[in-house]
Amino acid sequence: MEKKTFEPPVIKKLNAGMPSKFGMTPHIEAIPEIEGHKVEELLKDHGSPLYILSENTLRSTYRQAYQAFSTRYPKVQFAWSYKTNYLAAVCNVFHQEGAWAEVVSGFEYHKALKNGVLPQYIIFNGPAKSYEDLKTATENGSLIHIDHFDELYMLMEVAEETGKKPLVAIRVNMDTGIYPQWDRFGFNYDNGEAWEAINRIMLSEKMELAGLHTHIGTYIMTTQAYRVAASKLADLAVSTERKYGHVIRYIDVGGGFASKNTLKGAYVPGTDTAPSFDDYADAITGALINSAIKPEHLPLLILETGRAMIDDAGYLLGTVIANKRLASGRRALITNVGVNLLFTSFWYEHQIHPAEKVSQHTEDTTIYGPLCMNIDVLRAAVDFPLLKKGDHFVIKRIGAYNMTQWLQFIEYRPNVVMIDTQGTPHIIRRREDLDYMTRQEELPGHLKNFEL
Amino acid sequence: MKIRKNIAVSDTGFVFDPSTGESFTVNETGQEILNLLKEGKSYDEIATAITTRYDIDRSGFEKYYQDFIEMLNHYHLIDYEG
Numbered sequence: 001m002e003k004k005t006f007e008p009p010v011i012k013k014l015n016a017g018m019p020s021k022f023g024m025t026p027h028i029e030a031i032p033e034i035e036g037h038k039v040e041e042l043l044k045d046h047g048s049p050l051y052i053l054s055e056n057t058l059r060s061t062y063r064q065a066y067q068a069f070s071t072r073y074p075k076v077q078f079a080w081s082y083k084t085n086y087l088a089a090v091c092n093v094f095h096q097e098g099a100w101a102e103v104v105s106g107f108e109y110h111k112a113l114k115n116g117v118l119p120q121y122i123i124f125n126g127p128a129k130s131y132e133d134l135k136t137a138t139e140n141g142s143l144i145h146i147d148h149f150d151e152l153y154m155l156m157e158v159a160e161e162t163g164k165k166p167l168v169a170i171r172v173n174m175d176t177g178i179y180p181q182w183d184r185f186g187f188n189y190d191n192g193e194a195w196e197a198i199n200r201i202m203l204s205e206k207m208e209l210a211g212l213h214t215h216i217g218t219y220i221m222t223t224q225a226y227r228v229a230a231s232k233l234a235d236l237a238v239s240t241e242r243k244y245g246h247v248i249r250y251i252d253v254g255g256g257f258a259s260k261n262t263l264k265g266a267y268v269p270g271t272d273t274a275p276s277f278d279d280y281a282d283a284i285t286g287a288l289i290n291s292a293i294k295p296e297h298l299p300l301l302i303l304e305t306g307r308a309m310i311d312d313a314g315y316l317l318g319t320v321i322a323n324k325r326l327a328s329g330r331r332a333l334i335t336n337v338g339v340n341l342l343f344t345s346f347w348y349e350h351q352i353h354p355a356e357k358v359s360q361h362t363e364d365t366t367i368y369g370p371l372c373m374n375i376d377v378l379r380a381a382v383d384f385p386l387l388k389k390g391d392h393f394v395i396k397r398i399g400a401y402n403m404t405q406w407l408q409f410i411e412y413r414p415n416v417v418m419i420d421t422q423g424t425p426h427i428i429r430r431r432e433d434l435d436y437m438t439r440q441e442e443l444p445g446h447l448k449n450f451e452l
Numbered sequence: 453m454k455i456r457k458n459i460a461v462s463d464t465g466f467v468f469d470p471s472t473g474e475s476f477t478v479n480e481t482g483q484e485i486l487n488l489l490k491e492g493k494s495y496d497e498i499a500t501a502i503t504t505r506y507d508i509d510r511s512g513f514e515k516y517y518q519d520f521i522e523m524l525n526h527y528h529l530i531d532y533e534g
């Protein structure tokens with residue numbers, strides 16, 4: 001006789017008339033396979049934990065985003081925000097789709113070049129570019145987005161030294177009605193600083209003012225903020241043309257679209273609240289088309305969408321290490337996926353699904369990672385199915401920021417696998433090992449030997 | 453160790469404690485263990501019953517059993533007087 005699947009026994013008190021904060025607990029569906037591959041087999045072949053990226057989802061999300069904008073506006077260009085996920089395979093999927101590169105450091109800049117992006121298609125953002133970075137970008141003819149006056153003056157020196165005119169935009173910050181206002185990056189619109197920066201650039205004649213840029217924040221849930229931002233950049237473009245007869249070639253509204261993840265403390269899931277690409281596109285393109293910019297001078301619209309472009313394509317697979325009963329009576333699940341691999345669990349209540357079919361029984365559970373630290377919590381309180389030691393689970397929507405902000409702490413970082421559009425898995429970043437971990441270390445001679 | 457006599461376990465997995473008016477739900481394995489406990493079965497008998505019917509070995513089962521008993525204790529469903 002075949003034995004039944006064992007589920008840990010559980011008893012749960014019913015609180016009649018006292019629904020939890022979320023009302024009825026939704027049933028948590030199992031995710032037994034990803035793109036036709038059994039979770040169990042993926043883990044057997046590539047080890048646990050494991051990151052999975054779906055090339056299909058990357059491409060289809062990109063195409064949705066592109067279509068939302070290109071059907072509303074004549075000239076649209078996406079630039080892949082490297083910091084969101086700069087694994088070469090990921091970048092090149094987006095480059096194949098037509099995206100330029102958006103980078104914020106010398107490292108990212110050189111990575112884009114190494115990936116094969118031509119320098120004129122690299123946008124160089126960031127508040128901390130070095131003199132060398134600026135010189136390289138100037139000589140290469142990349143697009144340099146100036147963050148502050150010190151950088152503007154440094155770039156004038158670079159222009160003098162190289163005898164080349166840097167192609168620049170200024171980064172503008174502004175009140176778009178959202179709180180908190182990001183005023184740390186760029187020049188402020190509302191107090192006239194941005195206009196002043198434009199005047200300095202135009203009067204110096206040492207640089208070519210190609211564009212205007214803003215990045216109003218991240219996970220912005222109101223499209224109205226983008227309408228305001230695009231209008232304010234359009235105003236600056238109109239003033240520049242009126243005063244200098246100089247046409248602004250592009251307006252870059254940065255990133256910041258919300259992904260469908262649920263923010264911590266939110267009462268409604270992100271799948272219900274995140275605006276669609278169409279909603280964002282309506283607001284942004286509407287503001288540009290209705291601005292006072294002359295129709296024949298409508299600028300190229302650049303978007304640096306990060307998290308909304310890739311979150312859905314990423315999965316993190318893991319294994320239950322142990323079950324525990326906390327002193328409070330609450331159940332605790334110890335897993336091999338910690339905040340080291342899921343940095344975004346500091347902001348999101350990630351959806352975690354069992355890989356195998358489970359009953360509808362759940363228990364109030366805290367889900368922990370393997371690190372010896374109190375902050376290593378994936379979910380502080382979630383009504384979760386009764387997984388036992390060795391069971392597998394799948395965390396959804398983790399494509400953005402986790403493969404760049406991951407921490408090398410205590411554990412090796414695991415394999416990253418991309419499943420291509422034909423369904424074939426490819427390792428795109430190999431699991432770390434002792435050799436990788438110690439490669440950069442130097443041991444001074446007098447520390448080589450010891451006796452215990 | 454026994455479950456308190458007046459505790460009612462329904463076939464559909466509901467548990468009612470008439471002395472406090474509290475209700476609980478149990479899953480399938482929980483329900484089986486509760487019924488075996490009500491019948492006065494020993495740990496050994498319960499472990500044999502469960503491990504022959506479910507895909508779990510004895511050492512694996514013991515830990516989950518202990519945890520379940522702790523929860524029953526927590527909800528004051530266990531009768532120590534016997």
Ligand SMILES: Cc1ncc(COP(=O)(O)O)c(C=O)c1O
Nearest residue numbers: 081215218255256304305306307
């Ligand atoms: C300048 C710039 N562009 C684009 C992005 C991508 O943002 P998001 O992931 O919110 O779309 C960022 C993220 O911080 C950024 O700083």
